[in-house]
Structure formats: structure tokens, C-alpha cells
Amino acid sequence: MLPRGLICPLLTPLKSTGEVDAVGLKQLWEYVAPYAVAISLGSSFSLEGVYLNYEQKQALFKLISGIWDGNPVLFLNITGENEACTLHLAQLATSLFESALDKVRIEVLPLWYRGNRGLPQHLDKLYTQTQTEIVLANHPSIIKKKKNILKHTYIRTSVFKKIAQRQFIKGMIFQGGLSQFFNYQRALHNRTEFLFYEGDEAAFLNQPASDGVVALTANLVPEMWAKLVAEILNPKGDSGNTNLQEIFSLGLKLRRLYDIGSLSPRVLKWALAEIGVLPEIYSPYPESLNENTLLKVKQWLKDLMN
Amino acid sequence: MKVRQIIKRAKEVLQIEAEGILGLIDRLNDDFVKAVETIIKAEGRVIVTGVGKSGIVGRKIVATLNSTGIPALFLHPVEAMHGDLGMVTPKDVILAISNSGETGEITILIPSFKRLRAPLIAFTGNPESTLAKHSDMVINTGVKREACPLGLAPTASTTATLAMGDALAVVLLEERKFSPEDFRRFHPGGNLGKRLGPKAANVMKPLSELLCVTPRTRLKHIDDLIDKNDVIWVVKKKRLKGVLDMPARLKILTKQDAVYAEDVMSPIERVSDQTSVSEVLDLMRQKEINLVGVTDKKGVFVGAIFLHDILSQANFSFNQG
Numbered sequence: 001m002l003p004r005g006l007i008c009p010l011l012t013p014l015k016s017t018g019e020v021d022a023v024g025l026k027q028l029w030e031y032v033a034p035y036a037v038a039i040s041l042g043s044s045f046s047l048e049g050v051y052l053n054y055e056q057k058q059a060l061f062k063l064i065s066g067i068w069d070g071n072p073v074l075f076l077n078i079t080g081e082n083e084a085c086t087l088h089l090a091q092l093a094t095s096l097f098e099s100a101l102d103k104v105r106i107e108v109l110p111l112w113y114r115g116n117r118g119l120p121q122h123l124d125k126l127y128t129q130t131q132t133e134i135v136l137a138n139h140p141s142i143i144k145k146k147k148n149i150l151k152h153t154y155i156r157t158s159v160f161k162k163i164a165q166r167q168f169i170k171g172m173i174f175q176g177g178l179s180q181f182f183n184y185q186r187a188l189h190n191r192t193e194f195l196f197y198e199g200d201e202a203a204f205l206n207q208p209a210s211d212g213v214v215a216l217t218a219n220l221v222p223e224m225w226a227k228l229v230a231e232i233l234n235p236k237g238d239s240g241n242t243n244l245q246e247i248f249s250l251g252l253k254l255r256r257l258y259d260i261g262s263l264s265p266r267v268l269k270w271a272l273a274e275i276g277v278l279p280e281i282y283s284p285y286p287e288s289l290n291e292n293t294l295l296k297v298k299q300w301l302k303d304l305m306n
Numbered sequence: 307m308k309v310r311q312i313i314k315r316a317k318e319v320l321q322i323e324a325e326g327i328l329g330l331i332d333r334l335n336d337d338f339v340k341a342v343e344t345i346i347k348a349e350g351r352v353i354v355t356g357v358g359k360s361g362i363v364g365r366k367i368v369a370t371l372n373s374t375g376i377p378a379l380f381l382h383p384v385e386a387m388h389g390d391l392g393m394v395t396p397k398d399v400i401l402a403i404s405n406s407g408e409t410g411e412i413t414i415l416i417p418s419f420k421r422l423r424a425p426l427i428a429f430t431g432n433p434e435s436t437l438a439k440h441s442d443m444v445i446n447t448g449v450k451r452e453a454c455p456l457g458l459a460p461t462a463s464t465t466a467t468l469a470m471g472d473a474l475a476v477v478l479l480e481e482r483k484f485s486p487e488d489f490r491r492f493h494p495g496g497n498l499g500k501r502l503g504p505k506a507a508n509v510m511k512p513l514s515e516l517l518c519v520t521p522r523t524r525l526k527h528i529d530d531l532i533d534k535n536d537v538i539w540v541v542k543k544k545r546l547k548g549v550l551d552m553p554a555r556l557k558i559l560t561k562q563d564a565v566y567a568e569d570v571m572s573p574i575e576r577v578s579d580q581t582s583v584s585e586v587l588d589l590m591r592q593k594e595i596n597l598v599g600v601t602d603k604k605g606v607f608v609g610a611i612f613l614h615d616i617l618s619q620a621n622f623s624f625n626q627g
Contacts, residue, residue: 001434178318182325185450190332192433196450207322208457210431210450232457234406234432244458251456 002171002195003073004211006229008036008218009043011265012060014282020059024278029067031277035226040075044109044139045199045214048265049077051284054085065096075107082113094130101132109137116152120162127168136172161187173214175199201258205251208232217261220268260296264289267297319453326449326462327469337443341427342477350397352378357411359460360403367471374479383411394422401427405463407435416440431463507579510600510609521547521568540571546599546607549574574599586611
């Protein structure tokens with residue numbers, strides 16, 4: 001069973017050489033892990049996960065296997081440049097976490113490296129190899145960045161219908177339009193335990209999905225996110241004890257941070273470096289950081305401190 | 307917000323609410339059936355409890371159950387802790403509503419419910435919750451998405467709970483063979499009640515639309531009329547004397563000496579124009595007739611009521627208002 005709540009797509013601390021920074025990773029893990037029900041490693045929702053190469057992901061998984069004590073649940077994004085690379089990563093991930101596979105899930109963004117055709121069979125193959133429950137990622141905005149105009153950015157509903165019949169597919173991190181969400185929901189005939197995590201923070205703040213959110217900005221403010229998600233998913237509102245004003249104010253702050261932080265992982269890395277969590281701000285994400293954005297995040301941090 | 311955005315947003319909200327209800331269809335399971343059977347077998351009442359929005363939904367479910375003949379009452383959890391729990395007996399069935407399933411005011415009552423040994427049904431969006439784990443039957447009313455920003459106000463979840471309550475009430479109603487007449491008895495203010503509430507004067511066919519003859523009208527003069535009309539009213543000095551209906555026609559054929567209408571006419575029931583339509587319906591059912599004459603307070607024949615006219619105006623419906 002998948003956990004419900006806040007999932008943090010952990011940023012990958014990298015040195016300017018491209019090597020994974022073990023110290024930064026440990027510090028970031030300790031900063032974030034206590035507040036999330038699950039941590040997603042190498043996730044496309046961290047914006048940089050899909051740009052990590054095989055060696056970087058391999059190093060990331062190995063380092064985390066040394067830090068992780070079984071909590072929280074781990075989502076290992078094994079999406080690679082192509083199908084072979086993905087299967088290799090899947091094999092590596094399951095061998096590294098063999099002793100605690102009940103607390104590990106495989107996360108995959110299949111449309112990054114292949115099309116819709118034959119996708120159910122591909123997932124069957126992935127499961128046969130890993131014997132680990134799979135969480136699908138639907139992330140059209142990052143797939144669009146590949147600039148392949150023929151590529152589908154969404155998993156087609158008819159394909160999803162077939163995928164949803166496979167019991168080892170336990171959930172989906174969803175980003176996209178409301179209509180598509182409803183199409184997927186309808187395709188889930190009798191899969192009551194299937195969870196949808198919202199992959200778009202703004203959408204979660206607007207129309208919260210009831211199973212949880214994958215929030216990039218939780219790398220910077222995990223406690224705020226944890227508080228907000230707990231209030232939304234388990235509202236004390238039933239008894240009228242919720243401080244609505246506080247939630248509203250938290251929501252507004254996070255919305256402002258999302259507007260700035262979702263532009264590039266470097267923004268959050270810069271902010272994390274400012275507060276002493278990360279030593280470096282290098283990211284493989286292709287878009288560079290402009291001064292104006294940095295000024296905005298500086299202002300946001302200043303407001304938060306005040 | 308611009309006009310288009312307002313409409314777009316409103317559409318989204320309605321779509322989320324609708325999908326929330328549709329999502330419940332797949333979640334219906336044996337526990338729902340068990341809940342229906344438990345309530346039907348119960349000798350006591352359905353005690354519904356919940357706080358906040360769930361409490362409001364609970365009160366509506368109580369109202370629906372009561373109007374469909376299933377005795378139900380609302381128990382406020384806080385009042386329950388201060389003595390109202392005494393109203394619950396082992397013969398009752400408890401229906402606890404909490405979307406999170408962790409509402410303190412409800413979970414604190416679970417041990418008391420257990421001690422009373424009354425069956426506990428949970429309406430919750432969280433089947434892993436404390437309430438769900440301790441309930442005998444769990445009906446999942448969860449939705450995949452709330453419509454309100456930050457979920458500040460439960461929206462789709464409360465709509466889904468309300469719909470599930472209606473589903474329960476309607477299934478119970480059908481299982482208990484609840485008739486339209488029963489519905490009127492319990493719910494005179496509702497749609498059917500309103501439709502049956504009017505007086506005879508409001509629904510009767512007026513005298514001007516009825517075909518009338520006098521008792522001394524010769525049958526041979528009205529042969530054609532008798533053949534072409536189901537009913538001919540026999541009236542003398544504005545007083546209803548009888549009708550020429552199907553039995554009267556048979557008499558014409560068999561009674562060779564019949565000359566006048568009064569020789570073959572059938573007796574007819576009369577009601578006052580102030581009699582309620584529901585009473586007219588009762589009279590028709592008791593006497594097994596399908597038409598009555600209507601007279602005013604002076605006994606003057608003013609019109610007639612036909613059974614099919616009433617039924618066409620009193621379609622059974624759950625719509626209230």
C-alpha cells in the first residue's frame with residue numbers, strides 16, 4: 001500500500017564536476033526526510049532527475065542506501081535515456097535495497113524514453129525484473145522539453161486502462177489537465193487502492209488531490225508543506241478546530257514560492273545553499289538561472305524569516 | 307476574475323463534484339449490502355452521528371431516512387458524551403460519518419458504541435482510519451479531489467457522502483416495499499404529498515365537460531350517445547342520481563322493459579368538493595371504483611373525478627419541493 005501525504009522529489013546535490021555530493025545529500029536528506037511520507041530519488045518532478053545520467057543515478061541510489069534507515073518510503077525513479085538504461089537502473093535499484101523492498105517503490109516516467117505503444121508489456125517486463133510495486137509518473141511539461149513533436153506527452157487513456165488492470169501498478173504521480181485526470185480516474189475500474197499524487201503543486205493548492213502531493217519546493221520548506229498537507233488530507237475541519245487562516249496563509253506563501261522555485265531546480269538549490277544545507281548549486285537542468293528570479297527568491301526568503 | 311474564468315472555474319467545481327460521486331460506484335461492495343440488511347433487520351432506529359460538515363450531511367440523511375419510513379435520529383457526538391448516548395440501545399444501528407475517519411469527537415465514542423453492541427456503519431473517505439478499523443461495515447465515500455482551494459471547506463467529499471446516504475435510503479426503501487401511499491403518509495409536504503394534497507374541486511372535471519341526461523330520458527333517444535361514451539351522468543334538478551356506465555349498458559341489453567335512463571342507471575359514490583384528493587383516492591381503493599361524483603355543500607352536482615386523472619397528477623417521485 002502506498003503512503004498518503006507529502007512526497008518530496010529530492011534534489012540531487014552535485015559538485016560542479018557532476019559528481020554526487022555525499023555531504024550535501026546527507027544534509028539535505030536529514031533536512032527533508034522527517035517531514036515526508038516518501039522521498040522520491042531522481043524524480044522528474046525535481047525537474048533535474050531525468051537529466052541525471054546512469055552513473056549519477058547509480059551513485060545517488062548507493063549513497064542513499066547508506067543513509068536510509070527504512071523510513072520514509074523510497075520512490076526510486078529509474079527512468080533512463082532509453083529502455084535498456086531504465087531496465088539496468090531498475091535492476092541496480094532492487095539489488096541495492098533488496099532487504100527492504102516492502103518500503104521501496106519503483107517510479108518511472110516511461111514516455112521519457114518510449115511511446116505509448118506496447119507500454120503495458122514494457123511495464124510487465126519491468127515488474128518481472130524488479131518484483132517491486134510501480135508508481136507511474138505522468139509529467140507532460142518535462143516531456144515537452146525534449147522537443148520531440150511526435151512524442152505523446154500523456155499516457156493515452158486507452159493505454160492507461162490496460163495498465164490499470166495490472167495490480168502491481170499502485171499509483172500515479174499526475175501532472176496535467178483536469179479532464180485528463182478524470183479520464184484516468186474513470187479508467188481505474190475497481191482499483192480503489194490506486195493512489196493519485198498531484199505532481200503540480202499549484203494544482204494541489206487549488207484543488208487538492210486526496211492522496212498526496214509531490215512538491216518540489218518541499219526541498220526548501222518541508223515542515224511548511226508537511227503541515228499543510230496534513231491539514232488538507234486529514235482535516236480537523238470536521239470538528240471545526242482547523243485554523244483556516246493559518247492554512248490559507250501557508251497556502252499563499254507556498255504558492256509564491258512555487259511561482260519562483262518551479263522555474264529551475266537551481267533556484268531552490270541556491271536557497272538551500274543560502275541556509276547552509278547545500279554546499280553547491282550545480283544542476284544538470286538545461287535552463288539557466290536569471291538574476292531576476294534570484295532576487296525574487298531572496299525576497300521570499302527574507303519575507304519568510306520576518 | 308473575468309466572466310470566462312468564472313464560468314470555467316464553476317464548471318471545474320461541478321465536474322469535480324460529479325466525478326466524486328461517480329467514483330463511489332466502483333467502491334460499492336459487500337459492506338453496503340451488509341449495511342442494508344443490518345438496518346432492515348434492526349428493531350431499533352438508525353442513529354446518525356457526525357460533526358461539522360459531516361454533521362450537516364448526517365442530519366440530511368436522517369431526514370431522508372425518516373421520510374422513507376426508516377426511523378432515524380441524529381446524535382451529536384458532543385451531546386452524546388454528555389448524556390445523549392443514553393438514547394442508543396443495542397437494537398439500534400449507528401451510522402458514523404467522518405471523511406478523515408479520525409475526527410476526535412467520533413473516535414472517542416467508538417468504545418461506547420462497542421459496549422452497547424449496536425452495529426456500527428462508517429461513512430468515511432479513509433478506509434485505513436481508526437473509525438473504519440473499528441466499524442462493522444465501512445462504506446468508502448472518499449473522493450480523489452476536493453473542489454475548494456486548499457480543501458479549506460469539504461466540497462466534493464460532502465457531496466459524495468450525501469449521495470451515498472441517498473443511495474442507502476433508496477435501497478432501503480425498495481427493500482422494505484415502501485409504497486407511494488406510505489411516502490405520502492410520512493411525507494405530506496413532499497412532492498407526492500403536495501400533488502395529492504389539493505381538494506376535489508381542484509382536480510375534478512367540471513359539469514360543463516360532462517355528458518348529462520335526466521332520469522326520464524328515453525333510452526332509445528340516447529342509443530348513439532351510450533355507444534360513444536363510457537359514462538353518461540344522470541342528473542335531476544342539479545342532483546346526481548346515477549350513471550350510465552358499462553353495467554348499465556349490460557342492463558339495457560338484458561332488461562327488455564327498460565325505457566328510461568332511471569331504469570338501468572348504476573348508483574354512484576359522491577364526495578364533497580372540499581374532500582382532499584388523497585381521501586378520494588382512499589375511497590376509490592376501498593370501493594374498487596374508478597370514478598366519483600363531486601357535489602358542493604348544498605348537494606348540487608358540480609363535477610366528477612376519474613381515477614386516471616388523479617394518477618396522472620400524482621406520479622411517485624423522490625423529488626421534494
